[in-house]
Amino acid sequence: MANAKVSIIIPSFNTGKYISQCLDSVVNQTLKDIEIICIDNHSTDNTLNILKEYAKRDSRIKIISFNENNGAAASRNIGIENATGEYIGFVDSDDYIHLEMFEKLYDAAISKDLDMCMCKISTFEDGTGVLNDDIWYFALNCFNQLKKEVFNHHDTKEFMGEISVTVYNKIYRASMIRKNQIRFPMTPVFEDEVFFYDTYLHSQRVSVIPHNLYYYRTNREGSIVQQTADKDYSPVVEVFKTIRNIFIKTNNYEEYKCILCNIFIPMEIWRYGLSSKKYHESFFKDMKADCLELFEDKEILENLPIHIVDRVDNLINSSDWVEFDKKENFKDISVILTCYNDEKTIEKSILSVINQDLDFKKHVQCIIVDDGSEDKTKDICEKYIDLYPNNIVYIHQKHQGKSNAINLGTRYTKGKYYYYLDGNEEIKPQELLKLFNG
CATH class of the missing domain: 3.90.550.10 (Spore Coat Polysaccharide Biosynthesis Protein SpsA; Chain A)
Structure with a gap:
């Protein structure tokens, strides 16, 4: 489908219980000129069979099937490489979307010549289906203070860290992604953060439409965000370095360096506390080394927010992870x-x-x-x-x-x-x- 207005990329892995609801909401979009690229990560349930049944009934569906589980990032990247649409969007296979989602996003993008367009997200409880339209982060309330209808990252500098980095409530100009060779990093966690900053910094024209159009499922058994055992969030340190490099390459680092550190240093310490103890030793070493390198720039150190200063002191003045854990006094x-x-x-x-x-x-x-x-x-x-x-x-x-x-x-x-x-x-x-x- 060479002339699709939007390419919708749907990664899947063992979501047979939910994927029909997802696909029904996508194939019945009021925007008909779409292509639907489904990438299955070697599901062991009936997910792939369901995809094939839908593809028989709808020629807009293209299925790519992996022989092993390569993860959401690899799936999305394959989807990008196969997309022919003017814009690109993403939907997770255990969620569903409003029937007018892509029409509203696309119409806004075309009328305002946007590189990126966002909508609000509603959460819904798995099992009960109870909707919540007003979770601050998902409702994009940070933009309420912005007077401009079309903006870019310079206009949102003061609340950059409050913007939802989720990929699925946005559409992106495909030519912008290709021109700048933007892809998801092959990290086990936090790939959305990297993709967001890369696309956001390269977007000259961005807008938000004030509608809840994406429905995000919560408390699903087996979902990535619900798997709590043996947690390792240590890759956040490397992710932060990757994001800093994006700001450097786009000539934005000096302007944003203090803001970035005020976003990611607290995030690193918080994620350290959420990680299983067996990862604390290496996590502590990586985090401390990165902070010490950053603090060679005195401007970064002097501009840390007051709520994180004591915790940073605990980090850089602890000889090992055991001492740091004791100082931090983590709770459940x-x-x-x-x-x-x-x-x-x-x-x-x-x-x-x-x-x-x-x-x-x-x-x-x-x-x-x-x-x-x-x-x-x-x-x-x-x-x-x-x-x-x-x-x-x-x-x-x-x-x-x-x-x-x-x-x-x-x-x-x-x-x-x-x-x-x-x-x-x-x-x-x-x-x-x-x-x-x-």
């Missing part, structure tokens, strides 16, 4: 408690976290983000900080809204799991123990 669960003028309820909210059936001192970190309270909320919170200095963090910011407060709180987390709580709510005593026990 981080409760992000947001509040605004909640003096009547905040104490009960805090106590509901402290008095959990799960041992608070041993397992729980409570991050209280005060979104500019003008009452006695701060005084009440500080009382509990004094009682639990190793468990409770208090942050006060100017009033910017709940979503911003939650995003700020995530930067301080030391837990493997998150729990979100409002200052006028309480947690049932057994709630965190349930989360801890999986």
